[in-house]
Amino acid sequence: MNIPERLAKLRALMEEKGIDAYVVPTADFHQSEYVGEHFKARKFITGFSGSAGTAVITKTEARLWTDGRYFIQAAAQLEGTTVELMKMGEPGVPTLEAYLEEALPEGGALGFDGRVVAMGEGQGYEAIAAAKNGKVVYDYDLIDEVWEDRPVLSEEPAFALELKYTGEAVADKLGRIREEMKKCGATTHVLTTLDDICWTLNIRGNDIEFFPLVLSYAIIKMDKVDLYINEAKLSDEIKADFAKDGIVLHPYNDIYEDIKNVCKDEVLLIDPGKLNYALYNNIPEGVAKVEQRNPAVLFKAMKNSVEIENIRKAQIKDSVAHVKFMKWLKENVGKETITEISASEKLDEFRAEQGNFIRPSFEPISSFGEHGAIVHYTSSPETDVELKEGNLFLTDTGAGFYEGSTDVTRTYALGEVPQIMKDHFTLVAISNLQLASAKFLYGTTGMTLDMLARKPFWDRNLNFNHGTGHGVGYLLNIHEGPTGFRWQFRAGEITPFEEGMIITDEPGIYIEGSHGIRLENELLTQKGELNEYGQFMYFEPITFIPMDLDAINPEIMTAEDKKLLNDYHKTVFEKVSPYLNEEETEWLKKYTREV
Secondary structure (H helix, E strand, O other), X not given: OOHHHHHHHHHHHHHHHOXXXXXXOOOOOOOOOOOOHXXXXXXXXXXXXXXXXXXXXXXXXXXXXXXXXXXXXXXXXXXXXXXXXXXXXOOOOXXXXXXXXXXXXXXXXXXXXXXXXEHHHHHHHHHXXXXXXOEEXXXXXXXXXXXXXXXXXXXXXXXEOOHHHHOOOHHHHHHHHHHHHHHOOOOEEEEOOHHHHHHHHOEEOXXXXXXXXXXXXXXXXXXXXXXXXXXXHOOHHHHHHHHHOOEEEEOHHHHHHHHHHOOOOOEEEEOOOOOEHHHHHOOOOOOEEEEOOOHHHHHHHEOOHHHHHXXXXXXXXXXXXXXXXXXXXXXXXXXXXXXXXXXXXXXXXXXXXXXXXXXXXXXXXXXXXXXXXXXOOOOOOOOXXXXXXXXXXXXXXXXXXXXXXXXXXXXXXXXXXXXXXXXXXXXXXXXXXXXXXXXXXXXXXXXXXXXXXXXXXXXXXXXXOOOOEEEOOOOOOOOEEEEEEOOOOOOOOOOOOOOOEEXXXXXXXXXXXXXXXEOEEEXXXXXXXXXXXXXXXXXXXXXXXXXXHHHOOHHHOOHHHHHHHHHHHHHHHHHHHHHOOHHHHHHHHHHOOOX
């Protein structure tokens, strides 16, 4: 079936069930940002493959809301599907909620699969339906009835992450979580987010492509943990370790029935942004609830000393791999056939040479020329193009090492490139370095600091349509809360920076039909001087890869900009050169020279 045929079949089911509008988000049962193949319902029904977006299908219309990272990609993929693109945040574009308020008829039924909609979202849909004297219908997965060859749930095995990588035992993590439960008066904590569960239990898996997570739910009590998981994923050794920590195993889907039997005297700690709507509605009436962020969210964002030591090693490995790749790319483009896909594969070859490389930490963005303007472009056999001199090549990729995950973007000039590309590249470099050099008082959030990155663009009436940075998980989600760099308010991303947080610094510029540039380093949040004004903080760059001097225009840099770049490149040489041979060292010396 093509997309219009799928939509027609879905509308027939909606008619049969009495549903007037049906919402299809990008989510699994755990509110994951990236999902396994089984859960890609929104992609199936619209054709749009990006990682973020929500579709609404009514009896006469189909619309897709997505953010600025995906406008170009979505426009191309939705062509001919009858699905209309709704560019989130753009003037004149209604929010999804505003559209539903208008489109839902009086007394109408608003439908969705309650397992893939967060509790808070579901309550918002309830309010929209109630305002029209209608109702929500959340117990049908209509996409499943249309999707005849839907992939099955992953059955990949889990693996334990050793203490030498985690730096904290499961018992200690559970102890910290239980202390937070006591503080808020909770006796039971219902946990559905995969990264929080995997972090707490020191396990990883392979249930989502690129993200080493395990499909599971957990109910943490003061004396035990009920873990809902496909037991076949677990080795005897993991089961034995779980037993020592009071972790009791149950079949994956049993939580929906078990939650109905929670005692009335329990007090449940739940995260309204993470718990799914169906599970929430299975909690018996009268059970007291404390609604706040999962304690593990902040705990796992503040890396411990063992994790930091490991992450430094992972960053050095990835930096060495990138330097080798950059040299290879510069010396071979135009001499041999190199494409977006083969270049990405070559970078991973260099990573594998460093040891303890598991796999890429997210779907690689490997984009040449005008493809670079598509912020989250994914090359495919249909779109793969050859890299040629005279334009820019952008690579935004990451590595999953046992020592941690990396997320790095570099843009390279292939041969001589036009002056406008050099000017844009230099602007991005200035932005990256200015943000990385920030000193700030404790309590500062990413909303404040984002201005440092935006100012060079806004001074020139330019902008980039994505956040400037995000937290990074340790072999977990590559986008990790609870903080980030962005100028617009977003609930949940206004947490102040804490010592040990790792965040990306990735400004960019995107010229549709021509080129895209992004430069991304990871930063470690550190404590600085404590004085009468308070606790000062700063960022320590932990990514050490040259910013391509072939694309730098020193004439538009201030003395301060040049010093920041020169100081960074001096550190790059000091950190990476010990791992290179003589020829590579000489080459790196050229690309870290002072400007």
